Structure formats: C-alpha cells, structure tokens
Amino acid sequence: MLNEFDAQLTIEQTKQQIAGADIAITSWGSRPLTEEVLAYAPDLKAVLHAAGTVKPIVTPAIWERGIRVSNATEALGKGVAETALGVTIASLKDMWRLSQHTRNGAWGDRGRVKELFNVTIGVVGAGKAGSHYIQLLQNFEVRVLLYDPIITHEEAVKLGAAKVELDQLLAESDAISIHAPSLPATHHMFNRDTLAKLKDNCILINTARGSIIDESALVGELRKGRLFACLDVTDPEPPVEDHPFRELPNVVLLPHIAGAVNNGLYRLGAFIVNDIERFLKQGKMRGEISSEQLNVLA
Template structure:
C-alpha cells in the first residue's frame, strides 16, 4: 500500500482525526506529542467530555487519512468509515483493538496498529518489581518491622539460582524475559506459539506448562483472555506448584480459577501478586483482600500516569514508520484477531 509522504511542506494536506474524548487524550498525549502529529498535517481533536457516539465519530473522522482511537472509542462501523473514504491507517492508543475493529476496516484495506508493545513494557516492569520484592519477602518484613520486629526469617531469597517460569511470550512476556536475563536465573517458557529455537533466542527454555509449574520458583502469567485460557490455572495445576512459589498475574483475571487459588493460598504455601482479578474490583469481602500471602493492586501494570507517554510515543513512531514505508511496530492483521485479548 502506498505510504503518505513523511513531510508535506504544503504539497499535500493530510488530516489526522483524534477520536478519543478530551480527558483520555490529555492523559495519553502531551503537547509535544500533538506537535509531532501536526508535522504531518491537520489534527482534528475531540473536545467532548463523553465517549464519541457513532454520529460524533462520523463528524470527527470526516475526510481523515489517519484516525487515532483509544479507550472509550466504539467500533469504526461501515457508516463511520463512509465519512472517511480515504482513511488508510488507524492508530489505537491503547491495547486490544477489539473494541474498534470491524470487518469493514479489513475489507477497505485500512491498516491497524496498537500500543501493546508500549503497554507490555510497563506490564513487564511491574512483574519484575513483584518478582524482586516478593522473593525478598518485603511485604511481610515491612509489616513485621512496623510492629517492632527485625528478623528477616528464612523466606528471603535473592534473584539468583532460581527458575523463573513465564507463561506467554507476547509483548509483555517477551519483555519480562528480556528483563530477567539481567539476573543469574534459569528462565523457562510455556507458549504453544513459540518454537524451541525462538525461545532459545529469547534466552528461555521452552517447556510444557506442567513442567514449568512443577519446577519454577516464580511463575509470571502473560496471557490474553481467550476461551482457551479461561481458568487455565485450575485446582490441579495450582496444586503442582512448588512450596513458596510466587505466582504473579499482571495479565487477565480470567486465566485463574480464583476459588481454587484461594483454597491453595489458604494452605499458606504459595504467595500471589495479583494486579488483575475477575471481576475488577473484587468484592469488599473477597479473601484476596485479607489473606496475608496475597499482594493485591488495582490494575496498575502497564501505563499509569507518566507511563501513558509511552503510548503516545508509540502512536507517533508508527505514524512515522508508515509514512516512511517501514513495518509498523504495533500492526494488527485480520488473521490475528482471534488470538488477541
């Protein structure tokens, strides 16, 4: 597909429609990001305080060559696309594109890109933080020292000589592997879509899920929410995990059978760091809120506050790549949709 020239210098006027509501845009895009977008042409902003309706999306996208979507944007239906017959590219300033993609986009040859790589870095960094702090047993030690204690106890461990299990090698999982390669640990990976050779190139050893659960000191989950992954971590699999294993979930709450996890955690032999639950938030009286071997955070993995700038930069970078005829870092193709979260 022919790309848009990188610099127009008055020769071509390209319209970029930013569809997300104003508060979402301002959380993601700084003034410098918008200035970069304006180097490519006219930028039309949604100044509304509510998510755009189909009619509002039609008005915003009218005549656009490029559209930028994000959280709160609805599907780009045939009717919406009719208002932008020259639309070539949709840049989704968020993770999954499922809320905005329609068959009409594929049939019209509109290319789609998202910011999962940018989000994945934040998720991986959060998982790394959980890994270090949990192995050091800092959660318990912080509580105990506030109550007058000063004994580290036997559960403090270094990130050394251990086996780190990674379940899923998408954007977040692969970056977590990259981060863990800075430590003297064995990294094992379960991902049916990754070959042993590819796993080796990443710095991991491909194994079956049961082997990973049986041998790992830390298990970090990086899976999409799909029918195939629903409650993948069930009672039988949780029971195979090593004593004192740290289970980290920064992916989707649906991949864990939470009743089974509560039963296993109640035995006191595992530790769980849960950034996601099913549903969110969990009920006020949910055992996750009171079990001493659970760290529960309110879905902070990924982009939060200043980390949102990563998303905006990913959008700018993919727009530049498109104009230069280079591959898009976050491109999503129609045949990949069934595998996305």
Template sequence: MSQIVMLAGSEVLSGIFTPNHLDQLRQLGTLRESQAKHSPTPEEAKEWIKGADIVITTWGSPRINEEILAYAPDLKLVMHAAGTVKGIVSPEMAAKGIRVSSANGALGIGVAETALGLTITSLKNMWQLARNTREGEWNKDKDKIRELYGVTIGVVGAGRAGRHYIQLMRNFHVDILLYDPFVSQEEAEAMGTTKVSLEDLLVRSDVVSIHAPSIPETDKMFNRETLALMKDDAVLINTSRGSLIDEDALAEELEKGRFTACIDVTDPEPPRQDHPFRRLPNVILIPHIAGAVNNGKQRMGQYSVDEIRRFLNREPMDGEVNLQKLHTIA
C-alpha cells in the same frame, strides 16, 4: 498532507498525548484534535472521522464499523493508543485493507516492569518483613529471603509484555522457562528461554509470571489441577487478566499457605469486599496498575507518534496487528 483525526475524548487523550506529542503529529500532517471532552458516540464519530487518512483511537473510542467507515473512504491507518484493539476494529476494516497498529508494545513495558518489581519484592519477602518491622520486629523471617539468582522463572505467554519481562529477566542469573503454544522452539531459544509444557513450567518454577491473552482457550487455565502443581514457596504473579485464574481454586490453595500470589487483575474488578484476596496474608493485591498509569500513559503517546511516522515513511510498523489472527491475541 495526511489528515490525522483523534477519535476519542480530550479528557482521555490529554493524559496520553503531551503538547510535545501534538506538535510532532502536526509535523506529520493536518491534525484534527478531539472536539469534546467525551469520546464520540457512533453517530458523532461519523462527523469526526470525515476526510481522515489516519485515525487515532484509545480507551472509550467506538468500534469503527461499516457505517462509520463510509464517512472516511480514504482511511488507511488506525493507530490505537492503548492495548487491545478488539473493541475498535471491525471485519470491514480488514476487507478494505485498512491497517491497524496498537501501542500494546509500549503498554507491555510498564506491565513487564511491574512484574519485575513484584518478582524481586516477593522473593525478598519484603511484604512480610515490612509488616514485621512495623510491629517492632527486625530479624524475624529474614531466613525466608531469596535473591533473583539461581532461581527458575516461568513465563506464561510471550506477547509484548511477556517478551519484555523475559528480556528484563536475562539481566539476572536465572533459568527462564516459557509456555506459549504459539511460539516455536527456535523462537523460544532465540529469546533465551526453554519452551516447556504448562505442567512442567508449574512444577519447576520458583516464580510464575502470567502474560497470556484473555481468550477462550486461556479461561481459568490456572485451576485446581494446575495450581496444585506449583512448588511450595513459589510466587504467582498475574498482571494479565483475571479470567485466566479460577479465583476460588487459587484462594483455596493460598489458604494452605503454600505460596504467594501477586494479583494486579481480578474477575470482576474490583473484587468484592469480602473476597479472600483482600484478607489472606500471602496475597499482594493491587488495583490494576501494571499497565500505563498517570505519566506512564505518555509512553503510548510517543509510541503512537513514532508508529505513524513509520507508516508515513513506508517503514515496517512495530505494533501492527494481524487482523486475521485477532482471536489469538489479547
């Protein structure tokens, strides 16, 4: 039987893994559950990980470096029940042939669904209409309503969240443009999108939804020059990372009232109390809720169980991370 070790605190894990998930894991191997509420320190991790074939990590788990790996010579898989694995993987893992999988696919579903909700409510101008209605108006600004029909959707980044957003968009009568330098023209067409340059996407899109990773190449890719290309009355949605946007430049553009921004992430978080995003009427600012929140985190628990089952059955894993291309992903 495989030895499955949970290398995170019970306070975090209990929100991800339900009792049913734990029962499923026990059917797959000998499960060693978290020994404390808090996530282990690197020194504690050496004890926790002893004898593990499979390790489950999540938010707060330590980086599994060479010192920790020495205590688990038979380790074969790290299943990260969260998004990015950059905080937990080490070069030694690739050298030892340890496979890594992430629940980013499950996390991306919630992100994409949130982006869809923001797309619909923003095109419908619900935010302004709700304010009007509270203030006693009824028909004011109804002429600014747009349906998710016959519009152009620009998707920046075709990672797991971006691809799921594209899949959701294909249920509507819309044109979908994609900017992602790591996706070929053939892949884009197979997804039902048209691959274009970032500049072309910004000029043509009625909605721009950002799903690119936070890497040096994407830092402040939305700046004065690129934001100025956006259409009047467009909608900009960021459920990715705050670092992708030059916030000062975006605030200046929004001050003109040209378009609407739906901001789930900022840099840093939270934004300062006097940040323009908090007062501008054409900004929808929400507190980083696009990913897994509350019961949504349990999707990652089931995904992790299913991924471990695939690994043990020697089937292809859905969320396996190519450690050689870590610099290109979120």
C-alpha cells in the same frame, strides 16, 4: 480532530470526530469502528490504537476496506514487564510481609527472603510483555522456563528461556509470571488441577488478564498457606468488597497499574507517533497487525 470531551464519545460524537480523516488514533474507551462510523471517513487509510488489544475497536468493516491497523502493545508491554519484574523481586524478597511486620515493631525476620539468584522463573506467554520480561531477567543469574505453544524451542532460546510444557513449568518454578492473552484456550488456565501442581511457596504473578485464573480455585490454595499471589488483574475488576483476596495475608492486590499509567502514557504516545511516521513513509508500522493475528492476540 482532537477529542476534547472529558468522557467516552457517543456513536454520534465518534462519527463527528472521524469525519474526513485519513488516519485515526484510538485508545481505551473508543467505540467500535463499524461500517456506520467508517462511512464518515471514506478515505481512512490507517487506525493506530494507543492502547493494547484492538479487539474492542476493530470490526470486519475495517479489514474489508483495506484499512491498516497498528497498536501500542509493544510499548505497553514494556511497562507490564517492568512491573512484573518489580513484583518478582519484591515478592522473592518477602518485602510485602516484612514491611508490615517492621511497621508493627518487628525486626530481623528474614527467613523467607530469596534473591533473584539461582531460582527458577516460569513465564507463561511470550508476547510483547512476556518477551520483554524474559529479556529483563537476563540481567540476573536465574533459570527461565517458558510455556507458549506458538513459540519454537529455537525462538525460546534466543529470548533466553527454555521452552517446556506447562506441567513442568508449574512443578519447577519458584515464581511464575503470567503474560498470556485472554482467549478461550487460556480461560481458567490456572485452575484447581494446575494450581495444585505448583510447588510450595511458589509466587504467582498475574499482570495479564484476570480470566486466566480460576479465582475460587486460587483462594482454595491460598487458604492452605502454601502459595503467594500478586494480582494486578482480577475477574471482574475491581474484586467485590467481600472477596477473600482482600483479607488473605498471602495476596497482594494492585489496581491494574502494570501497563501505562501517568508518565507511562507518553511512551504509548511516542510509539504511535513513530508508527505514523513509518506509515507516511510507506513502510510497515512497528505495531501493525493483520486480521489473522486477532485469534492469538490479547
């Protein structure tokens, strides 16, 4: 059945929608698929999540019933990576500031402009989005550093990056793009101590999760005028009306658009349709995940 309600379904509506289903497609705003809900779909064999993280909808009951789970993180990650690349180029080119200065009558102030050439780009996290971002960077003559505890040195090289420890990445990167999952281990990864290690004029880009950055610590560094930040995510979202991010000149705020928006949603839909075809052919779904992976996924 198709959800034709222009709102999040209630638990009772969710039960009605899933009743008798063999395959369920969920997305943002879907309710958790608890034992109470799953009781209405005793023959359910697969859940395909047309969004990113499955944590809001997956419950132990799903794994206990042997229901297979897939998500569209790969498709979503492409949009995130493309946005991160665009923001990287715009920030190195100093487009945000120059656009405003030019609008106000200035011209020719190009002192801070950098090309995506012979610079060091730091990538934190080599999941679907981070890996695709690294792949996109292969089109440019840049040095790519990667911090990801799970990736091996050999895997990093295959991606096109050098695996390093976080301190080295912070100290040497001209721009840093965050693609880490939101986990207890990554909460406030960028804090007063780590942010102080960034080189002057470093560009910090976050298209992952707002909780990865200690915002009060970042505000402190930004007020010194030595960093530039592009934030597509904050904690919470949106920032409060009087948040310093809204006034500081060296911050660009975006309304969480890095993933799938408007026509980008069709990429998620196409991915899920392809995974349904894989499932029906009794193959492994491209976005398939296991219960064990939940501890390291976003």
